[in-house]
Amino acid sequence: MATPDDTTWDLDPHTEAKHVIIREYLKAWYPICTGGQFKEFTYAEGFSGPGIYKGGEPGSPVVALDVFLRRSELLRPAQRLNVLLIEKRDDRVEELRRQVSRKLDEYGGRPAQMKITFREDDCTTALLPALQELSPRRSPFFAVLDGWGGPDAIPLDIARSAANRPGGEVLVTFQPQHLVRFATVETRAQAGDRCFGSDAWRAVVDQPKDMKKKFLVDCYRKSLFDAGFGYVASFEMRDEHKNELHLVFASNHPKGLIKMKEAMWKVDKQQGFMFRDPRDPAQLAFFFEEKPELGPLRRALLSKLEEGPTEVEKLRDFALRETVYRDSHAGTLLKDLFKEGIIESSTGRVPRKQDRVWLAKQTPPSTQPQQGTLF
Ligand SMILES: C[S@@+](CC[C@H](N)C(=O)[O-])C[C@H]1O[C@@H](n2cnc3c(N)ncnc32)[C@H](O)[C@@H]1O
Incomplete structure (x- = not known):
């Protein structure tokens, strides 16, 4: 104009x-x-x-x-x-x-x-x-x-x-x-x-x-x-x-x-x-089209998870700060990924903010440090 x-x-x-x-x-x-x-x-x-x-x-x-x-x-x-x-x-x-x-x-x-x-x-x-x-x-x-x-x-x-x-x-x-x-x-x-x-x-x-x-x-x-x-x-x-x-x-x-x-x-x-x-x-x-197109965020979250287990809170923060998406979009996607069996969570249930998540094919992090890893 x-x-x-x-x-x-x-x-x-x-x-x-x-x-x-x-x-x-x-x-x-x-x-x-x-x-x-x-x-x-x-x-x-x-x-x-x-x-x-x-x-x-x-x-x-x-x-x-x-x-x-x-x-x-x-x-x-x-x-x-x-x-x-x-x-x-x-x-x-x-x-x-x-x-x-x-x-x-x-x-x-x-x-x-x-x-x-x-x-x-x-x-x-x-x-x-x-x-x-x-x-x-x-x-x-x-x-x-x-x-x-x-x-x-x-x-x-x-x-x-x-x-x-x-x-x-x-x-x-x-x-x-x-x-x-x-x-x-x-x-x-x-x-x-x-x-x-x-x-x-x-x-x-x-x-x-x-x-x-x-x-x-x-x-x-x-x-x-x-x-x-x-x-x-x-x-x-x-x-x-x-x-x-x-x-x-x-x-x-x-x-x-x-x-x-x-x-x-x-x-x-x-x-x-x-x-x-x-x-x-x-x-x-x-x-x-009323439904948000979350594909790019889903791919970005999966790529983050490739790096290893991480907190849901961190992934939500990543979505908020570094993408166009809202933090709640990351929360929704992580729940979907859990239900699809693609990720697992520290509680074994649908992941919430305070939980850790990882790709199902990865070894879950142990809550107790292994003896050998302490030294
Ligand atoms: C895009 S319009 C603002 C429209 C308004 N924000 C709205 O959405 O209804 C830009 C306005 O800034 C004024 N303007 C341009 N340069 C300016 C400046 N250096 N200082 C103050 N006002 C300025 C113009 O006269 C014009 O009215």
Whole structure:
């Protein structure tokens, strides 16, 4: 899609899917924040947009507000929820203010514990100072960074700062084709360096054509790990013209990753990482297949088990951290493998989280060390 010039523009299926992910994630994030020990927490959007689409559909800041307002009773009297909305175009900020106040009216006004801050500014320079001013304490903060053509509009410093806060998380819109195009244009490439935190990504020019985009997504995931995050997940979307858009999520908490994967799998029940535009006729079948395609994870688990007996917990963690799958998918597969007689478990029963498992043809590990092996 060409960058729109009007205040509002048409909602495309990509964006709708992105909104489902944001909504579903916040439905988990918000009760976790209100139910915890935190006195305050912040939801931020660096590229807010006008809060409404041409057809009247809500923009992401309004989607988020709806989640918070729908359950405003969860906010304890002494808690504060900051909503920080940054947008650089004045006409869009004006529209956003209108849409936010319409949403607040729908729920009878703004709860006293909620503070909404609008900034007509450039996210790259305004986000961190605004966050520091609003919330100088190291409290949880979730930032949606949904620029156009990004992520070269998003310096890695923002992610670094989020990674340094307990409960700091980011969801970044990542468009690889844009970076493939600009890797050799020096001024644009320098913006890329700020986004990745180094110039290693420029090696994209040496990659085979069909590997370039994957190379960039992998580079960006690595940058987020280097920024200090412990958990990173990405979700691919494609439109009818085969343009790719990735959402990359980073968190310091496994629960963040578990909840984000649940949200992503709500958009794509089959593979969990790929939303494809329904206007693309070749992809229609994709949508009607409700059963997740677990084949790749099954093969990966079997290959892990080839290395020897291991804990179910470790295999679940492997699925969560290193694949597109959820930890519960690994649990389900291990139960199936047990019932098929392909693996055995330390209890001799269907394996649970705390059990060890191994391939049936392998020698089970003894619980008591053999005399000879002690020395
Ligand atoms: C993809 S749209 C955001 C859509 C919105 N997140 C949603 O889902 O409804 C990107 C927005 O970022 C704004 N923008 C672009 N560059 C920006 C910057 N450097 N700082 C702040 N806003 C920016 C654009 O004006 C546009 O409204």
